[in-house]
Amino acid sequence: xxxxxxxxxxIPFPTPILRGRFIKREKRFLAHMEMxxxxxxIAHCANTGSMRGSLREGxxxxxxxxxxxxxxxxxxxxxxxxxxxxxxxxxxxxNALVAEAISMGFIGPLAGYATIQRERKISDESRIDIYLTxxxxxxxxxxxxxxxxxxxxxxxxxxxxxxxxLKHLGELMKKVGEGERAAMVYVxxxxxxxxxxxxxxxxxxxxxKLREAxxxxxxxxxxxxxxxxxxxxxxxxxxxKL
Numbered sequence: 450x451x452x453x454x455x456x457x458x459x460i461p462f463p464t465p466i467l468r469g470r471f472i473k474r475e476k477r478f479l480a481h482m483e484m485x486x487x488x489x490x491i492a493h494c495a496n497t498g499s500m501r502g503s504l505r506e507g508x509x510x511x512x513x514x515x516x517x518x519x520x521x522x523x524x525x526x527x528x529x530x531x532x533x534x535x536x537x538x539x540x541x542x543x544n545a546l547v548a549e550a551i552s553m554g555f556i557g558p559l560a561g562y563a564t565i566q567r568e569r570k571i572s573d574e575s576r577i578d579i580y581l582t583x584x585x586x587x588x589x590x591x592x593x594x595x596x597x598x599x600x601x602x603x604x605x606x607x608x609x610x611x612x613x614x615l616k617h618l619g620e621l622m623k624k625v626g627e628g629e630r631a632a633m634v635y636v637x638x639x640x641x642x643x644x645x646x647x648x649x650x651x652x653x654x655x656x657x658k659l660r661e662a663x664x665x666x667x668x669x670x671x672x673x674x675x676x677x678x679x680x681x682x683x684x685x686x687x688x689x690k691l
Contacts, residue, residue, distance in 0.1 A: 458550040460542055461680035462527050463513045471508045471529055480526050482510055492524035496538045499609040503536050503597045528676055535676035537638030540595045544578050547593045547634050550683050575620055589630035592617045596637045604642030606635055610652045618662045625666040632668035645671035646690040660691050
């Protein structure tokens with residue numbers, strides 16, 4: 450782990466942040482909450498995964514009030530707290546955090562690239578989360594995944610069967626076959642994960658494909674974080690157990 454006394458990549462939550470309590474999730478994109486005042490509200494949920502192990506009725510939550518009258522639901526759900534651990538549930542945040550971590554040299558093996566591009570189109574049908582170029586070194590294609598599932602200190606992905614995840618691994622393997630670099634970065638948006646491994650019991654095909662990709666040369670990293678009421682801070686790289 451990296452010494453937390455050093456400067457760490459940090460993505461703040463937008464403000465104002467409001468506190469509430471989780472009631473239930475509806476159709477994946479909506480979450481029913483109770484505010485501290487007792488008022489019932491609906492917040493948008495940017496996480497399309499199952500969020501297995503991260504949903505508990507009555508758990509404290511953090512929401513951002515966009516104050517945008519053009520939005521049907523002005524509140525956006527950012528985090529939930531279970532057993533004194535905040536879990537970041539916004540799947541759009543990890544891309545920004547990884548891009549910042551790479552630019553700061555925080556992920557050592559991916560450091561040193563002159564240019565960092567996000568959402569780079571790599572085919573008619575696909576985009577890569579982060580594209581690294583240098584002019585001399587091999588180009589590097591980085592796919593980022595958000596992880597909220599932690600059991601017995603082990604962070605695991607995915608939390609539901611993922612066909613898109615298989616597709617992304619295949620695309621990274623193709624880039625390695627073409628002589629480029631490719632990497633998977635799993636962002637653990639909670640502070641109680643101490644290692645990472647694929648969730649074979651949930652999606653055995655994904656675990657098999659990840660091992661194949663790693664054997665073919667796709668690099669695999671797991672970025673640990675601490676989530677607070679202020680935002681998400683990267684803290685280091687976790688051991689990978691494939």
